[in-house]
Structures are given as C-alpha cells and as structure tokens.
Amino acid sequence: MNPVMPAPVPVPLPAPVWLLQLLLVFTFVLHLVPMNLLAGGSVMLSLSSFLGRRDLRHREFARRASRVVPPVVAFTITFGVAPLLFLQLLYGQLFYTSSVLIAWAWLAVVLLVMLGYYGIYWFGMQHEELGPRAVWVILAAAFLFILVAFIFTQNMSFMLRPQHFYSQYLKGEVGTSLGPLTTASAARLAHFLVAAMAVSGLGVALLSRAWRREAPELAEWARGYGVKWFMAGTGVEILVGLWFLFSLPQEIRGMFLGSDKLSTAILVVAIVLALLALVAAPKSPAASSVAIVGTISLMAVIRHLVRVTYLHPYFDPRTLPVQGQWPVFVLFAVLLVGGLATVGWMVYVFFRPVATRATSE
Amino acid sequence: MLGGGMIIGIIAILHVFVSHFGVGGGLFLPVTERKAYRENNPALLEYVKSHSKFFVLVVLVFGAVSGVGIWWSIGLVNPEATATLIHVFVWGWAIEWVFFIVEIAAAFIYYYGWDRLDPQTHLTVGWIYLGAAWASLFVINGILTFMLTPGRWLEMRSFTSAFFNPGMLPSCVVRTAVSVALAGVYALLTAAAVRDVALRSEVVQYAARWLLAGTLFIPPAGLWYISTLPPMAREISMGAAPAVTIFAGLSIFFSALVVAFTYFGPYRHPRYFNLTFAFLLAVLALSTTGVTEWVREAVRKPYIIYNYMYANTLRLEDVNRVRQQGILASARFVRRHAVDPQALVESGRDIFRVQCASCHTVNGYNSIRFAVKGWSKEMIEYQLLHLNELKGFMPPFLGTEAERKALEAWLASLNPQPRVQEPQPPGEKAETQASRPAGESKP
Numbered sequence: 001m002n003p004v005m006p007a008p009v010p011v012p013l014p015a016p017v018w019l020l021q022l023l024l025v026f027t028f029v030l031h032l033v034p035m036n037l038l039a040g041g042s043v044m045l046s047l048s049s050f051l052g053r054r055d056l057r058h059r060e061f062a063r064r065a066s067r068v069v070p071p072v073v074a075f076t077i078t079f080g081v082a083p084l085l086f087l088q089l090l091y092g093q094l095f096y097t098s099s100v101l102i103a104w105a106w107l108a109v110v111l112l113v114m115l116g117y118y119g120i121y122w123f124g125m126q127h128e129e130l131g132p133r134a135v136w137v138i139l140a141a142a143f144l145f146i147l148v149a150f151i152f153t154q155n156m157s158f159m160l161r162p163q164h165f166y167s168q169y170l171k172g173e174v175g176t177s178l179g180p181l182t183t184a185s186a187a188r189l190a191h192f193l194v195a196a197m198a199v200s201g202l203g204v205a206l207l208s209r210a211w212r213r214e215a216p217e218l219a220e221w222a223r224g225y226g227v228k229w230f231m232a233g234t235g236v237e238i239l240v241g242l243w244f245l246f247s248l249p250q251e252i253r254g255m256f257l258g259s260d261k262l263s264t265a266i267l268v269v270a271i272v273l274a275l276l277a278l279v280a281a282p283k284s285p286a287a288s289s290v291a292i293v294g295t296i297s298l299m300a301v302i303r304h305l306v307r308v309t310y311l312h313p314y315f316d317p318r319t320l321p322v323q324g325q326w327p328v329f330v331l332f333a334v335l336l337v338g339g340l341a342t343v344g345w346m347v348y349v350f351f352r353p354v355a356t357r358a359t360s361e
Numbered sequence: 362m363l364g365g366g367m368i369i370g371i372i373a374i375l376h377v378f379v380s381h382f383g384v385g386g387g388l389f390l391p392v393t394e395r396k397a398y399r400e401n402n403p404a405l406l407e408y409v410k411s412h413s414k415f416f417v418l419v420v421l422v423f424g425a426v427s428g429v430g431i432w433w434s435i436g437l438v439n440p441e442a443t444a445t446l447i448h449v450f451v452w453g454w455a456i457e458w459v460f461f462i463v464e465i466a467a468a469f470i471y472y473y474g475w476d477r478l479d480p481q482t483h484l485t486v487g488w489i490y491l492g493a494a495w496a497s498l499f500v501i502n503g504i505l506t507f508m509l510t511p512g513r514w515l516e517m518r519s520f521t522s523a524f525f526n527p528g529m530l531p532s533c534v535v536r537t538a539v540s541v542a543l544a545g546v547y548a549l550l551t552a553a554a555v556r557d558v559a560l561r562s563e564v565v566q567y568a569a570r571w572l573l574a575g576t577l578f579i580p581p582a583g584l585w586y587i588s589t590l591p592p593m594a595r596e597i598s599m600g601a602a603p604a605v606t607i608f609a610g611l612s613i614f615f616s617a618l619v620v621a622f623t624y625f626g627p628y629r630h631p632r633y634f635n636l637t638f639a640f641l642l643a644v645l646a647l648s649t650t651g652v653t654e655w656v657r658e659a660v661r662k663p664y665i666i667y668n669y670m671y672a673n674t675l676r677l678e679d680v681n682r683v684r685q686q687g688i689l690a691s692a693r694f695v696r697r698h699a700v701d702p703q704a705l706v707e708s709g710r711d712i713f714r715v716q717c718a719s720c721h722t723v724n725g726y727n728s729i730r731f732a733v734k735g736w737s738k739e740m741i742e743y744q745l746l747h748l749n750e751l752k753g754f755m756p757p758f759l760g761t762e763a764e765r766k767a768l769e770a771w772l773a774s775l776n777p778q779p780r781v782q783e784p785q786p787p788g789e790k791a792e793t794q795a796s797r798p799a800g801e802s803k804p
Contacts, residue, residue, distance in 0.1 A: 004693050009441065010676075011448035014520070023455075074421060074465045077429065082458050088436070088447050096440030103437050107368070110430035117422045169694050325520045328452035332459070339459040342489060343466040349482050350470050 003162035006093040012323035027082035034075040040200025042142035049135035066124040090317045098159035103175035116144035157185040160310040187244035194237045201229025205285035270298035364726030365438030374651045376427035383420040385544030387494040391487030441674035442665045457500040463493035531586035542575025546646045553639035562631040569627035594660035605659045615649040662754035671756035673719045688760040700763040709771025730775040
C-alpha cells in the first residue's frame with residue numbers, strides 16, 4: 001500500500017543533502033553526550049540519594065554531583081535543537097505527520113522537560129534543605145526525563161513508518177495516540193537508556209577528578225563506582241544491542257550482518273571501540289571516554305543508515321531540489337568556530353582561578 | 362477544544378515576556394555590576410548577585426524551554442508554514458543556535474562565576490552573554506518579521522531578501538527597547554524583595570529608570586514599524602476588524618498604565634514600593650506583551666506568510682489549481698478525494714478539516730458551530746462565496762463548487778435548528794443542499 005504522507009514543501013533545500021545529513025548526525029552526537037549523562041545521571045543520583053540515607057559516601061556524592069546537573073540539562077536541550085532542525089529540513093513531511101498523530105504526547109514534552117529541569121535545579125540548589133526528601137525530587141525528574149525519552153523514541157520510530165500514518169489517522173486517534181508500540185521501538189528505547197547508564201558511569205568517573213583535592217577519598221570511591229556502572233552498563237548494553245538488532249526488519253538487520261560491507265564494518269568498529277573502552281576504563285576513564293565517544297558517533301551514523309533504509313521505499317531527500325545558500329552557510333560555519341572558541345575561553349577562565357587558588361594554598 | 366492558535370499564543374506570549382527579559386536582563390546585570398564596582402557599593406553588588414540567580418531560573422529554564430515550545434507547537438499546528446520557514450531560514454536558525462550555545466554557557470559561567478572570576482573577567486562574561494542574547498534576538502526577529510513583511514523575497518527567493526525584510530530593522534529596535542523596559546519590570550520584582558530599606562529605595566528607583574528609558578523608545582520605533590506594514594494589516598488594526606482594533610487600543614492603554622504606574626510609583630516614591638505593586642506591574646506588562654503580540658499575529662491574517670501562504674497553509678501559487686481540481690484531490694488525510702454526493706456532510710467535514718481547522722475548532726476555540734449559529738443555508742452560501750470580502754482576515758474559500766456545497770451542508774448540519782427552516786436529519790439536509798442551484802465562485 002502506498003503510504004499517505006504530505007509532499008515536501010516546494011522550496012529548495014539550502015544545501016546539498018550530504019552536508020545536511022552530515023550536520024544532522026554531527027549535531028546529534030553533540031546532543032547525545034549530555035543527553036546520556038542526564039538520563040543516566042538522574043537515575044544514578046536517584047539511587048545515591050536513596051542509599052545516601054544510610055551511606056555517607058552516597059550522600060556526599062549526590063550532594064556534590066547535584067550542582068553539575070543543571071548545565072547538563074541546558075546543553076542537552078540546546079544541542080538537541082540543531083539535529084531537530086536538520087531533521088525537519090530533510091524529513092519534515094514525515095516528522096510533522098508522526099508528531100501531529102501523537103500531538104498531545106509530543107506537546108507534553110515541553111512541559112515535562114520544564115518540570116524536570118526545575119526539579120534538577122531544586123535538587124541542586126536546595127540540596128541541604130531538602131534533606132531526605134531530595135530523593136523524591138530527583139526521582140521525579142529522572143522519571144520525567146525517561147518519559148521524554150519514551151515519547152521521542154516513539155516519534156522517531158513512528159516517522160520511519162509512513163505506511164502506518166493513514167491507518168492511525170483512520171482509527172480516529174489523531175493527537176491522542178502514542179504511535180505504534182512495537183518491539184523495535186521498545187528495544188530502541190532500552191538501547192538508549194542502558195547506554196545512558198553506562199556513559200553516565202564513565203561521566204562520574206571523570207567528574208570525580210574534580211574532587212581529588214577537596215575530597216580525595218570520595219573522589220577515589222566515586223571513580224571506582226562510576227567505572228563499575230560503566231562496565232555493568234556496557235555489558236548489559238551488548239545484550240540489549242543484540243535484541244535491538246534482531247528486532248529490526250530482516251532487510252535492515254542484514255545490512256549490519258554482512259549484506260552491506262560498509263554498514264557491517266561501522267558496526268564492528270563501534271563494538272570494538274566499546275570493548276576497548278571497557279578494557280581501558282579501570283585504568284584510564286579519560287582514554288575510555290575517548291573510545292566511547294567514538295562508539296557513540298558511529299552509533300549515530302548507524303542510526304542514520306537505519307533511518308535511510310527504513311524510508312528508502314517511500315522517500316529519499318536526494319530527490320529534492322537544492323539551491324545552496326553558501327554565503328550564509330559560511331557565516332554559520334565561521335560563527336560556529338568563533339562561538340565554540342568563546343565558550344572554550346569562558347570555560348578556561350572559569351576553571352583557571354581554582355587551579356591558581358589550589359597551588360597557592 | 363483548544364485551538365492550535367491558542368496553544369501557540371499561550372506559549373509564545375509567555376516566551377516573549379521572558380525571552381525579552383533574557384536580553385534586557387543581560388544588559389541590566391553587567392551594567393549594574395559595573396555601577397556597583399565603580400561606586401564601591403557592596404550592597405548593590407549583593408543585589409546583582411541575587412538578581413542573577415532569579416535571572417538564571419527564569420531565563421535559562423522557562424525562557425529556553427518555552428522557546429523550544431513555540432517551535433514544537435507551530436510544527437504541530439502549522440507544519441507547512443514551519444517547514445517553509447525552515448527551508449528559507451535554516452542557516453539563520455543554525456546561526457541563532459550558535460548564539461544560543463554561547464548565551465547558555467555565558468549565563469552559567471556568569472552565575473557560577475561570582476566567587477571564582479575576578480571582577481573584570483566576570484564583567485566580560487556578562488558582556489559576552491549580552492552580545493549573544495541580543496544577536497539571537499536579531500536573528501529570530503528577522504525570521505518573525507519575514508512572515509508579515511516578506512518583501513522582496515516574494516520575487517527573489519534568496520536568504521538575504523527574506524531576512525532583511527522591510528519590518529526587520531524597526532521591529533528589532535522595538536524589541537530591543539521592550540527588552541530594556543522588561544529588564545526594569547523584572548528588576549523591580551527582585552528589588553522589591555530587598556530587605557534593607559535604603560538599598561531597596563535605591564534599586565527600586567534605578568530599576569524604574571530602566572523601565573521608563575525602555576518605554577521611551579517604543580512609540581517612535583513602533584510607528585516606524587507600523588509604517589512598514591502592508592496597508593491591509595494597518596487597516597485591520599485600525600478599524601477594519603473590531604476585535605483587533607480593541608486589542609490594539611488595549612496595547613496602548615496598558616503601556617500607558619505601565620508608564621504612569623512606574624513614574625508615580627517606584628520612580629517618584631520608591632519607598633512605598635512593595636512586592637505586591639511589583640507583581641501587579643509585572644502582570645500589567647505581561648498583559649501589554651500579550652495583547653501587542655496578539656495584534657501583531659492578527660494583522661497578518663488572512664496570511665501566515667504574507668502574500669505567499671494563507672493562514673490555512675494554502676499557497677497563493679496553488680489557488681488556481683485548487684479551484685479547478687478541488688481541495689480534496691490534493692489533500693492527504695481525507696477519506697475521499699472528491700465530494701461524495703451520498704455523503705455530502707461527511708465530505709464537508711473533511712473539507713473543514715483541510716481548509717478551516719488551522720484556525721477554527723468545531724466546538725472550542727474560535728468555534729465554527731458558534732460562528733454559523735442562526736445562519737440560514739442562504740447565509741452560509743453567501744458567506745462562503747464572499748469570505749475574504751466580508752471578513753478581511755479570512756482567506757477566500759478555495760475549492761470546486763461541489764466542495765463548497767459539501768462544506769455548506771456540513772456547516773448547516775452543525776446547528777440542528779437553523780432559523781429559517783424546519784429541522785431535518787443531516788442526510789436529507791445534505792441532499793436538498795446539493796440540489797440547489799449553484800452560485801459563482803469568487804476569484
């Protein structure tokens with residue numbers, strides 16, 4: 001059956017498709033890193049806040065880490081804007097249709113994120129005052145963020161299945177549906193969330209370095225604790241990854257199991273990097289992080305290949321007219337470099353006085 | 362029940378109220394911080410610190426997330442227009458995104474940096490925040506004004522002709538002035554909460570000056586902006602559409618109230634200023650923002666992108682095709698792609714969904730059932746034939762004659778006891794409707 005979906009708008013794309021796809025994947029990786037730290041970190045902090053009622057180390061860990069989370073939320077949101085922009089540009093007619101069909105859930109994302117974000121601030125700024133109640137605040141925030149992840153996964157999976165749009169519409173479920181709840185979308189959500197737990201473990205191991213001078217014992221403990229999360233998470237992730245792979249339609253799964261050499265190679269390298277990260281983690285969380293960012297980047301590429309293949313029978317953005325807006329693109333590229341340099345400078349001066357203070361003590 | 366427009370409106374008005382503070386507050390913080398250093402006034406510096414916390418909680422969370430919220434809601438309510446804007450302006454948005462990153466990073470470092478950075482560096486971070494925040498206003502303002510005054514883009518179809526549209530510059534000046542004024546409104550809120558009486562009076566009066574200074578520039582810049590509007594947009598706000606005119610009047614009235622209250626309250630008598638007064642002033646300022654933005658949106662009707670796309674997402678370039686082939690033929694999510702004489706009312710309902718539901722709900726916001734209440738069939742037909750002439754803010758009905766008849770049948774079925782005829786079951790009504798001689802479709 002021919003899928004029912006709107007036509008793309010008759011305005012040409014402002015850059016070639018490959019460039020837009022590259023930016024889509026690149027900015028999505030930027031989003032994935034803080035997003036993983038947020039989803040996994042809020043779960044880790046919930047657990048530590050709970051255990052912290054009895055265990056001093058967990059309590060101190062939660063207290064210190066609580067201050068770091070607000071910027072993580074900010075950058076998850078900010079870095080999420082760009083990939084969604086390029087997604088709408090390339091696959092708008094699919095994305096808007098699936099969004100409209102799940103409109104209320106999709107719109108709720110805004111409210112859920114806002115509530116979760118305020119929860120994170122509450123947890124961080126009023127940590128002492130909240131006392132044992134802090135666990136409920138962070139648990140609620142973690143729940144809200146996971147709910148957001150669920151809605152995102154549903155929408156991103158639904159937009160790949162335009163053949164279901166019309167039947168969903170005919171069911172009279174415009175706006176109130178959650179999209180088809182399939183094994184593939186469940187496995188996809190699990191794949192994201194378990195990865196988030198693992199990456200957050202590594203994030204905690206890295207963060208602990210900042211506490212080495214002020215609280216060496218806690219830093220040492222947190223490093224080990226984070227590495228344990230990472231190793232356990234990665235172990236589980238391999239199983240969940242297999243589940244996800246086998247939940248995909250045969251044709252797409254086959255691509256990563258040999259029928260397409262490049263796709264298979266990318267998956268193999270991604271897994272090898274994850275295994276290297278696993279081996280490196282106990283000795284050097286920093287080296288492990290470099291490897292895992294490699295895995296995350298390749299996984300984002302794989303995700304893109306899966307999307308392209310899912311949509312292949314229905315839509316290929318390479319068929320759209322292109323009229324490059326090169327001068328504005330160059331301006332964007334220059335500003336991006338300048339903007340990131342400015343952020344780099346601010347981060348540098350922010351951490352500089354602490355180092356000076358520490359050496360003068 | 363809630364129309365899409367209402368959802369966008371609620372999110373957008375709150376966002377505008379907060380995001381302009383995000384820019385104005387970005388000026389207020391470093392300027393006031395520098396003042397505190399120069400006057401060697403530690404109490405004032407303490408106030409700036411506490412204000413920066415309030416700023417972060419309001420702007421970084423509500424401002425940022427509600428901004429994303431506008432995008433979410435326009436994509437849901439008007440995907441076609443959103444997609445068009447994204448195609449035209451993707452690099453503009455990408456540039457704004459860069460400024461957004463700098464803005465967020467600078468705000469955090471400014472807020473967390475009070476005890477970590479030396480005063481000069483801290484101030485520099487404040488200025489960086491201001492630069493990035495204002496630059497993001499500059500970019501988004503150009504995209505927003507494009508919708509009302511697309512200018513030369515209609516012929517040239519280039520990014521620069523779209524961005525540097527006639528309304529861009531005056532609107533940017535208005536919004537900058539509004540930002541400064543809103544910095545004062547929010548500063549009055551935190552100033553009123555200062556415990557020390559002497560400091561409170563000082564800061565209250567200082568904040569009031571910001572509000573008054575900002576509002577000083579709004580009328581001339583506003584007139585300049587209005588001068589760039591399409592003539593029909595001006596007419597709508599000046600009498601052609603009573604509701605819009607009333608709201609335009611309210612906008613001026615509320616602004617005048619804000620200025621009068623500020624002048625006679627916190628500016629002249631800062632000692633008597635308290636949190637309740639500050640809160641009322643903020644509500645009044647929010648109301649001003651609300652009605653003004655509402656008018657700005659309303660005068661764009663019947664278009665969503667002026668002279669390019671109607672509010673119901675039909676492009677002007679498609680008008681002739683739709684008139685000949687019908688609206689159902691090219692619509693995707695409809696049960697029938699042509700009027701079914703056996704199910705005229707149902708066909709009419711599909712046409713309503715495709716052509717009218719961007720602005721109307723059946724029973725809720727801008728209810729169509731309410732709008733056609735008491736209308737005879739002849740009246741409905743007359744209205745549909747002259748929609749754009751009778752109601753300047755509405756697009757013409759576009760479709761074949763059979764489609765118009767079907768829509769008429771559905772509209773007539775909404776209120777079971779119309780004034781001029783006996784009650785009939787919808788099916789029969791539809792048939793009688795179809796057998797009536799047809800009028801001419803207006804071009």
